[in-house]
Each structure stands twice: as C-alpha cells, then as structure tokens.
Amino acid sequence: MKDKTILTAESVTAGHPDKLCDTIADTVLDCCLEHDPNARVACEVLATAGKFVVAGEISALTIPDISSIVRDTVRRAGYNCRDFDVEVLIHPQSPDIADAVADSGQAGAGDQGIMYGYACSETENLLPLPVVLAHRLTALLTCARTMGRISGLRPDGKAQVSVEYVFGAPRRISAIVLSCQHAEDKDLSQLREELLEFVIQPALRIFPADEDTEIFINPSGRFVLGGIEADTGLTGRKLMVDTYGGLAPHGGGALSGKDGTKVDRSGAYMARCIAKNIVAAGLAEKCTVALAYAIGRADPVAVDVDTHLTGTYSDKLLEQAVRCFFDLTPAGMIHTLQLNQPIFADACNYGHFTRANLPWEQTGQAGKFAELCAQLDHGDGGG
Template sequence: MKDSCILTAESVTEGHPDKLCDTVADAVVDACLTQDAAARVACEVMATAGKIIAAGEITAAKLPDIPAIICRTVREAGYGGSDYEVEVITHEQSPDIAEAVCGGTETGAGDQGILYGFACDETKELLPLPVVLAHRLTRLLTDARRQGIIPGLRPDGKAQVSVEYRFGVPYRIAAVVVSCQHEDNLPLPELRRDILRHVIRPAMQELPLDEHTEVLINPSGRFVQGGFEADTGLTGRKLMVDTYGGLVPHGGGALSGKDGTKVDRSGAYMARYIAKNIVAAGLAKRCTISLAYAIGKAQPVAVTVDTEYTGIYSDDVLEQAVRTVFNLTPDGMIGTLGLDQPIFRKFCNYGHFTHADAPWERTDMTEVLECVCRAKDMGVSER
C-alpha cells in the first residue's frame, strides 16, 4: 500500500432492486433445502416495474411455492408484495452436470471457478474499514426506516465510504455518500439533517467526520421513485457489496441463488473462513486465500495463500497447513459450514461477511492452525 491513499467501498439496503433479487433467490434456495437437504438449486431473479421473473435449474424432492415466496419477500422488504406479475420458469439440472457432480464417490464441484477469501486485523470484524462502515450505514438507514426514526424513508438506498490511509492505517474519513428513497412530501433539507444525525454520525464513531470530510446526502436531489419501479433488479449484480468492496480480487461468480455444491458460494465462504482464522490466530495481519476448482472434480486444482509479507510463517507453510487442516472438497465445505441448511437468506444483505453468527465467520480453527503451522515450519527448517 502507498504511504497515502484513499480506499472506497459501497453498500446497498435490502430494498435496493438488485439486492432484493438476491434475497428472493436465496429465499428460494432456503425453501428447497428446508424440504430436501440434497436439493440442487441455481435460481436467478430479474425484476422491473410490475414484473418479477424467477428462472433457473432446480432439482429437489418437492418444488416450493416460488410465487408465494417472491410476493412475501418483496412485501417484507417494504414494497407491495402483490403489485407484480410473477413468472416462474424452472427445469431440472442438466443430466450431464448432475452426473459430473454426483456420479462419483464424492460430490464434485458444480462448476469451475476461482474464489477469494480475505481477512485483515483492521477492524474487529477482520474486514477493511471502508467495507465495515459502508454496511453499517445501510443497516442504520434500514433501521431508521423500520423503526420510524426518520419518518418518510422508503426501502431503496445505498451508501459509499472513502477512507484515507496513511502508511497502511486508516487516518480519516475522506467522503461519505448516502442516497435514500423518500416519500414525496419529505423536504430535502430535513432529510439531509436527519440522515446526518441518525445514520452517518453514529456509523462513524471509530473514525469521526472532520471539517474536510465531504458529506453528500441524496446528491442527485429527489429520490421518490425507487425499487423495481425505478431500476431493473438482477441477481448477482452486487458482487463487491457482497464481498470486500472491490478492495480484494473477485473470481466473478455470484453468491446468491445457489446451493452449496456451487463453489461460487461454498468456496467463497470457505476461503473467507480460512483467511479469518489465519488472521484471528495472529499468523498474519492480512491474508488472501485463493481456491480454484474444475467442474466435476472434488479437490481444488489450486490453493494459494498471500499474506502480503505480514505472516509469521512463510506463505508456503501456511498453504501446507490450510491443505492439512481444511477439507476443501464440496462435501467437506458443505459439512464444515452447514451449507445444506436453509440459512442463506439470513446472511444475504449488508455483506455476506459482516454477520457474526454466520458459520463461515467462526474463528474456531485458530489453535489447530497454529499447531500445524509450527509443525510444518519445523519440517521445512529441518530439511
């Protein structure tokens, strides 16, 4: 990292059209897994004014009532759940893919993919500060709407935070941007005052705004029309919001709408789990894990560890420890993290790695990693 730089991350509320499509897709996955833990689901959702379409490949013991799931999820996000024409187009998983994934003695990867996991000691969440702050803003924005703290707020919204770093350490907040949907009769000056008071300042307690921080609240002015009426929503279009805010590499695969055999999801969660345990164990200050898979193959074709020269052991030793400690097959990742359970909708919003109760956020492997790293390092030294 340069001596001085600015890093930026964004977040969106659960009423944002893209994120609401993610939530619907994950609600469908959960409904399938509730009835069949072995269900294979790849659900995509697209929505626009007056129309919601769910499509994909679902192989399950029983197909859930997807139209009802869609209407309920949209209504719970703060919109009229019955104000849309709903169309569902699904079929079973390709038999060729099914044979490649389930035809052997152990489950193969549902597709090829490169997955990244990251952790750093910058915050208690072991995430970069801009990512944490951006999600905190949108959580507070939603809380302010749901609890009536700011009357007149509507579900759609987003936030962005720019943090100035000096010598690799967060130094000050350079800029904050918040855009929120509101009712037509809410005066803009009043809205801006309340957002600053009830959302922005409480979110920035660790690193308060200073006189030079640029604060932009609804910079475009009025934001009355929102949600699907204003913008088309699509599953998988908020990859950086879901992960590390664009501050870490991304393999390109979306998380939502997929069961655990899809390594886009399970591999990304496992990579985060590994990276977080490495940092939590004090084995490195920063850690990026990369996993690569081939469709139908259980074992990853590549595993890499990059601690950016902050590790107390070499990256090679850490890689050996990771391969020893963690089962990186789809079956292993599903079993370790409980990905055959209906848990996905719960963790869909405000970043998949900010939820302390998510199974991939546990730090229960720190002692094992320390012991294995010590043993591996001794073996390398003796040679």
C-alpha cells in the same frame, strides 16, 4: 507501499432492486433446503416495473411456491406494490452436472472457477474499514425506516465510504455518500438532519468523521421514484457489495441463489473462513486465499495463500497447512460450513461476511491451525 491512498467501498439496502432479487433467490434456496438438504438449486431473478421473472434449475424433493415467495419477500422489503406479475421458468438440474456432483464423499465441484477470500486486522470482524462502515450505514438506514425513526423513507438506498490510508493504515474518512429514496412530500433539509442524527453518526461511532470529511446526502437532489418501479434488478449484480468492496480480488462468480455444490458460493465462503482464521490466529495482518476448481473434480486444482508480506510463516508453509487442515472438497465445505441448512436469506444483505454468527465467520479453529503451522515449521507435522 504508497504513503497515502484513498480506498472506497459501497453498500446497498435490502430494498435495492438487485439485493431484492438476491433475497428472493436465497429464500427460494432456503425453502428447498428446509425439506431437502441435498437440494440442487441455481436460481436467478430479474425484476422490473410490474414483473418478476424467476428462472433456473432446481432438483429437490419439494418445489416451493415461488410466486408466493416473491410476493412475501417484496412485502418484507418494504414495498407496498401488489400489482405485478410473477413468471416462473424452473426446470431440473442437468443430468450431466447432477452426475458430477452426486451425493458422496468424493462429490465433484458443480462448476469450474476461482474463488477468493480475504481478511485483515483493521476491524473487529477482520474486514477493510470502508466495507464495514458502508454496511453499517445501509443497515442503519433500513433500521431508521422500519423502526419509524425517520418518516417518509422508502426501501431503496445506497451508501459509499472513502477512507484515507497512510502507509497502509486507515487515518481518516475523506468522504461519505448516502442516497435514500423518500416520500414526495419529505422536506429534504429535514431529511438531511435526521440522516445525520439517526444513521451517519451512529454508523461512524467505531471510526468518527472529522471536520474535513465531505458528506453528500442525496447528491442528485430528490430521490422519490426508486426501487423496482424505477430500476431493473438482477441477481448477482452486487458482487463487490457482497464481498470486499473491490478492495480484494473476486473470481467473478455470484453467490446468491446457489446451493453448496456450486463452488462459486462454497469456495468463496471457505476461502474467507481460511483467511479469517489465519488473521485471527495472528499469523498475518492481512491474507488473501485463492481456491480454483474444475467441474466434476472434488479437490481444488490450485490453492494459494498471500499474506502480503505480513505473515509469520512463509506463504508456501501456510498453503501446505491449509491443504492439511481444511477439507476443501465440495462435500467437506458443505459439511464444515453447514451449507445444507436454510441459512442463506439472512446472510445475503449488508455483506456476506459481516455477521459473526455465520458458520464461515467462525474462528474457533485458529489456535489449532497455528499449532499445525508451528509443527510444519519444525518439520514434524504435515501429511
């Protein structure tokens, strides 16, 4: 282990073009699930100046008014623009895939892939500190705009936090970068003072900056033209923001716009749930869980647990316990994590693993899982 290292994570506001596309895709998913818990949805969104394109495969009892969803979501994100076109290119799910994920207890995975989950004991929500701080900054930036604490803010924004670690433990914040879109007549010196008071200082209450922390606010200068008027947005392009900030592995599959039969999403959520329960149970200080699936197959083709030499038990025993304790089939993950409910639009901004109320963030099974590990360790458990 290095005696000193700097780890960095970033976050974006809900008004960032990519996140706006994620929110639209997940809102479409939620609207389908409201009327049909067995809906199959794979929705992609592209946004550029003057146009939104919504494409993908949807098989559901009721197809929602997607154009209205786009316009309502854009408005809720804080944009006033109304003069844009919406093109909808939706068709039903492939019958070959539909047969593979038929609604039964042995329903197969909707695709192949490997998904990772991670947890560590650095913060209350068992995420790396840079990830937590970056999301706090962007969430408070949006709050300052919507609550009117800072006038002249616009929806687009980003934050980045670098934390210095000494022998694996966070020691200090080395740098903060905060970029926010603003009105043309906004005084930049006033904006900096307001951001320090209403965004940066409150965000860092759980881990304050010091006198040597570098703080960069709109380092390029003015940020007037932004959002969907300046940049193209696309679903699934903020994978590290959605998960662990690049501080843990990622299998490459995007999350938003996909129903629970897509293991890109359900597997990533279950892997996080497993890793979090292992850490919450005191069985490791940090844990990475990997789940690999083959399309059409219900059970994972591989399960791996890595406690990074911090585990109370061997990784092999923990893997055995995971296989015994958790239902890792797509149907099992959907049931356990309530993935047939319309809960996704609220989860897709400021990190998918930052809200304690979400089903995959629950740690109520940590005690029972620890008991199983103890039984397996004494040779009188398992299955």
